Amino acid sequence: MKRARFTEEQIIGVLREHEAGAKTADLARRHGVSEATLYNWKAKYGGMDVTEAKRLRQLEDENAKLKKLLAEQMLDAAALRELLAKKW
Numbered sequence: 001m002k003r004a005r006f007t008e009e010q011i012i013g014v015l016r017e018h019e020a021g022a023k024t025a026d027l028a029r030r031h032g033v034s035e036a037t038l039y040n041w042k043a044k045y046g047g048m049d050v051t052e053a054k055r056l057r058q059l060e061d062e063n064a065k066l067k068k069l070l071a072e073q074m075l076d077a078a079a080l081r082e083l084l085a086k087k088w
Contacts, residue, residue, distance in 0.1 A: 008053035
């Protein structure tokens with residue numbers, strides 16, 4: 001996965017500029033991103049504080065770890081079922 005160039009704090013700062021009345025095209029050019037990226041950021045981080053964004057990141061990371069653990073457990077269970085089926 002590609003590493004993000006902007007932190008949550010920076011993204012929220014850009015969105016605050018947009019809320020203050022800056023034009024989307026100007027913001028995109030100034031920060032070196034596309035207008036579509038700004039709209040995606042607005043959809044994800046719109047109306048958030050920095051602390052909320054950090055909490056969101058933590059929850060996403062925790063969710064990814066739990067999904068990985070679940071997938072590993074399901075693989076182990078499937079392998080055990082396959083071994084038991086062969087022995088009988």
